[in-house]
Amino acid sequence: MKRISLTQHLVEEQRLHNTIPAELRLLIEVVARACKTISHAVGKGELGDVMGSAGSENVQGEVQKKLDVISNEILLLANEWGGHLAAIASEEMEAIYPIPNRYPMGEYLLLFDPLDGSSNIDVNVTIGTIFSVLKAPEGMKNPTEKDFLQPGSKQVAAGYAIYGPQTMLVFTTGNGVQGFTLDREMGSWIMTERDMHIPDDTSEFSINASNARHWYPPVKRYVDELLAGQTGPRGKDFNMRWIASMVADLHRILTRGGIFMYPADAREPDKPGKLRLMYEANPMAFVIEQAGGAATDGKQRIMDIQPDKLHQRVAVFIGSKNEVERVTQYHNT
Numbered sequence: 001m002k003r004i005s006l007t008q009h010l011v012e013e014q015r016l017h018n019t020i021p022a023e024l025r026l027l028i029e030v031v032a033r034a035c036k037t038i039s040h041a042v043g044k045g046e047l048g049d050v051m052g053s054a055g056s057e058n059v060q061g062e063v064q065k066k067l068d069v070i071s072n073e074i075l076l077l078a079n080e081w082g083g084h085l086a087a088i089a090s091e092e093m094e095a096i097y098p099i100p101n102r103y104p105m106g107e108y109l110l111l112f113d114p115l116d117g118s119s120n121i122d123v124n125v126t127i128g129t130i131f132s133v134l135k136a137p138e139g140m141k142n143p144t145e146k147d148f149l150q151p152g153s154k155q156v157a158a159g160y161a162i163y164g165p166q167t168m169l170v171f172t173t174g175n176g177v178q179g180f181t182l183d184r185e186m187g188s189w190i191m192t193e194r195d196m197h198i199p200d201d202t203s204e205f206s207i208n209a210s211n212a213r214h215w216y217p218p219v220k221r222y223v224d225e226l227l228a229g230q231t232g233p234r235g236k237d238f239n240m241r242w243i244a245s246m247v248a249d250l251h252r253i254l255t256r257g258g259i260f261m262y263p264a265d266a267r268e269p270d271k272p273g274k275l276r277l278m279y280e281a282n283p284m285a286f287v288i289e290q291a292g293g294a295a296t297d298g299k300q301r302i303m304d305i306q307p308d309k310l311h312q313r314v315a316v317f318i319g320s321k322n323e324v325e326r327v328t329q330y331h332n333t
């Protein structure tokens, strides 16, 4: 593949499809640069003061890891100068963060999960950063949480960085999904995946099976049929993978197919799921759908959900289209 840098691709995309105004290109480049800095911090491990707990709790009631806080700071600082950003929302911050002293008001809203897969930080397993970009409502004066509460179908860009053996950046602006690998020597993002596509069918599923006794009947039925393999109604064997980093599990699915599930369960009946709609489920759903896959909460398309809270949770069934449709159908029969 010809060496194409991130900027070259974004400029080309604007010229060909007119989907990436210069302001959005700038925003994506700033996020990409911040992810490069986070990748550097992650790579230091015990050699840098990045491991272990930060000793503080986030709005989700989770104990924050040092890297959760460091990654959040890196993304805030990188975007603070504002450019065309009006405000930021993060998994690690209860309230939204309006960009100070911005006249005229920026036209974009940025949301992120600064460090995804936090339980894997201290055990050197792949982690990531997830981001989503929305348009600020016309005529918006002072950004409020309400301005962010837009369905996922309104996203103008979304993607993730994955910090594994290679550091990659994968995103969409509504014209397919492209993947870039960080050339550590040059410090530049080089395109290595063009128009990523997910097969409609798969023999691989991903779920935290330790919660099986708490699952509701549709999920129990679906997973039992997968586990029954050739001897069961599916008539073929299925393999299982669970990395416990959503970014890593979904990057695998984007690369070779599969279905990822984090359903609601009886442990906390009032909780609609573990993962967060605005900065985990929506951005990953946009990427997966742009690669030919599907994403539902068991009932409806995730990107059609009208959000009512910034940190709301949602059940997630995402990946190869035919499997997502089957498990969703089991919820509706």
Ligand SMILES: O=P(O)(O)OC[C@H]1O[C@](O)(COP(=O)(O)O)[C@@H](O)[C@@H]1O
Pocket: 091, 113, 115, 116, 117, 118, 119, 208, 244, 245, 246, 247, 274
């Ligand atoms: O520990 P569990 O229940 O398997 O959950 C793992 C899931 O939780 C997450 O770590 C939640 O994300 P954060 O690490 O950003 O809080 C997902 O990445 C992952 O899919």
Ligand SMILES: [Mg+2]
Pocket: 113, 115, 116, 117, 246, 280
């Ligand atoms: Mg996460």
Ligand SMILES: [Mg+2]
Pocket: 068, 091, 113, 114, 115, 116, 117, 118
């Ligand atoms: Mg996180």
